[in-house]
Amino acid sequence: MNVHDFAAAKRDGRKLTFTTCYDWWSARILNESSVDGILVGDSAAMVMHGHLTTLPATPEMMSFHIAAVARGAPDKFLIGDMPFPWHRKGIPAAMDVVDAFLTAGAHAVKLEGIEGHEEIVRHIAGSGVPVMGHVGLTPQSVNALGGYRVQGRSEDAAERLVEESRRLEQAGCFSLVVEGVTSGTAAAITRAVSIPTIGIGAGIEVDGQVLVLHDLAGLQREVKPKFVRVFADGYGMLLKAVEDFDRSVKDGSFPSEDETYE
Numbered sequence: 001m002n003v004h005d006f007a008a009a010k011r012d013g014r015k016l017t018f019t020t021c022y023d024w025w026s027a028r029i030l031n032e033s034s035v036d037g038i039l040v041g042d043s044a045a046m047v048m049h050g051h052l053t054t055l056p057a058t059p060e061m062m063s064f065h066i067a068a069v070a071r072g073a074p075d076k077f078l079i080g081d082m083p084f085p086w087h088r089k090g091i092p093a094a095m096d097v098v099d100a101f102l103t104a105g106a107h108a109v110k111l112e113g114i115e116g117h118e119e120i121v122r123h124i125a126g127s128g129v130p131v132m133g134h135v136g137l138t139p140q141s142v143n144a145l146g147g148y149r150v151q152g153r154s155e156d157a158a159e160r161l162v163e164e165s166r167r168l169e170q171a172g173c174f175s176l177v178v179e180g181v182t183s184g185t186a187a188a189i190t191r192a193v194s195i196p197t198i199g200i201g202a203g204i205e206v207d208g209q210v211l212v213l214h215d216l217a218g219l220q221r222e223v224k225p226k227f228v229r230v231f232a233d234g235y236g237m238l239l240k241a242v243e244d245f246d247r248s249v250k251d252g253s254f255p256s257e258d259e260t261y262e
């Protein structure tokens, strides 16, 4: 997939799928799957490093994860998430992060929001680097939003999000993550822009969906937002494997003769 394929998917009404990924071994699995793209999200700070928000993500942390994923999924379109506040530090600082991400193997970058950094979005996209926008519940603004709250509930709020989405398209974004908004607002955004909208907690009337890999694979049990569908019990499967190993060592059945060098 490339940016033209994403545009064509929207024109043809073909749904797009993205998942997050942060490491080499799960990237190998995604590379073999039919997902359309991989997002190395700043959710890495939470999922891989145990922080409570995405705010502790840094360019170094993100580049490290992007490089591992790029090695594991060489056939997939890879998007690196700009950590806060690097798109608020001016064009040179933002471009240093873009440079680091491209060097690590990303094909595109994602930036949250638009107010105050529209020119930076325009500059990155104008430099020939595909930019994915992100509107709605933008987790980097969790403290200003007063928590992880669904956005776009009132008519005014919905109109504001539609307007922001239009501006992101005009600034050169090739696609748009629409996170944590009512389905009606997500549908209005999807109709208002000609670039594909990728929803997360945004209902079905969008052009595609993205989920955190560890959520969809049931690899974490701490939180399960309403919008997540858990497609497997990855946590239980790993726990069982480790418990079986532990028991087998302790009851003397591992290693067997077949698992031992003569």
Ligand code: KIV
Binding pocket: 020, 039, 040, 041, 042, 043, 044, 054, 081, 177, 179, 200, 210, 211, 212
């Ligand atoms: O950081 C992330 O993983 C994201 C997605 C959930 C859209 O931004």
